[in-house]
Amino acid sequence: MPVGTFGADNSSITNISQVVNLFPTSSSDVLIRKLQTISDLREADIGVLKGIPIQEKEYLANHDLVREGDRPVYSFVVLDGLVGSTKHTGEGKRQITSFFVAGDIPDLHGLHLSVMDCNFSTLTPARIGFMRHDTLRAVCDQHPRIATAFWRSTLIDAAIYREWVINVGRREAYTRMAHILCELIFRLRSMGRIEDHVADIPITQAALGDALGLSTVHVNRMLQELRRRGLIATSGSKVHALDWAGLTHAGDFDTTYLHQRNPAD
Structure with a gap:
C-alpha cells in the first residue's frame, strides 16, 4: 500500500x-x-x-x-x-x-x-x-x-458505522486490517470496480491508520503479516485477495451489515 x-x-x-x-x-x-x-x-x-x-x-x-x-x-x-x-x-x-x-x-x-x-x-x-x-x-x-x-442507503451507512465502532473498539490490529480490506474489496466488487480479483485501493497507510486507530508503523506490520500468511498480495495500490475465505476469517467479516440484495461470496 x-x-x-x-x-x-x-x-x-x-x-x-x-x-x-x-x-x-x-x-x-x-x-x-x-x-x-x-x-x-x-x-x-x-x-x-x-x-x-x-x-x-x-x-x-x-x-x-x-x-x-x-x-x-x-x-x-x-x-x-x-x-x-x-x-x-x-x-x-x-x-x-x-x-x-x-x-x-x-x-x-x-x-x-x-x-x-x-x-x-x-x-x-x-x-x-x-x-x-x-x-x-x-x-x-x-x-x-x-x-x-x-x-435504505442511509440506513446501510449507519450499519457500516456500527461495524466500524466494533472494529476499532474491540478487535485486534490484525483483525481490524483484514476486516477493512474485506469490506473495501466486497464493496468495490459489487460496483464492478475489481478486475481479475485485484482491487485498486490507492489510499495511504496514514489514512488506513486513521481509520483503524493504528500508527503507520503498525499498519505496515499488519499488512506484512497478511502477506506473510498468504492472504493477500500487494503491488503499489493493488490488493489481491489470494485467499478470500482465509481473509474473511482473519477479519471476522460477515457481509450481513452491508445488506446487499445479491451479495458476492
Missing part, C-alpha cells in the same frame, strides 16, 4: 459555480447501479434517476468536499475514487469514521439534517457528482420506491 499522498487541494467547494461539468448519463449509471444492489427499482424508477441533473467535478486527494458546520444545498455521489467521513479531536487528531466508494451518497442525510456534523474528504483522486437537495426532495415525494432506496 502506498505511504505518500497523491497531492493536496485544500480549497473547499463553497458554491456550485466551482462545479463546471454536467454528465447526467454516466453519473446516473453509477448511482443507479449502487441503488440496484440494495433496493428493488423498476424501469420507471431508473428513468427518473437518469433524469436527475448531476454536476461533476474532479478533485485531488485530501480535498474537503463538505466541512463540519456547513449547510449544503447539494448532496454528492462518489463516481470514482474514495471518500472518507472524518472527525477531529480538539488536539487536531483525525479519525476516519467510514469509507465511501463509487455509487455511495455520503451526505444524503443532509436532506433532513441542515448542519453537517462531520467532514467529507477525498482520500484519493476522485470524481464527484453533486445533486440539488430540492431536486432530490421532489423525486422522493413523487416516487416512493426511490425514496425507499435512498432511505
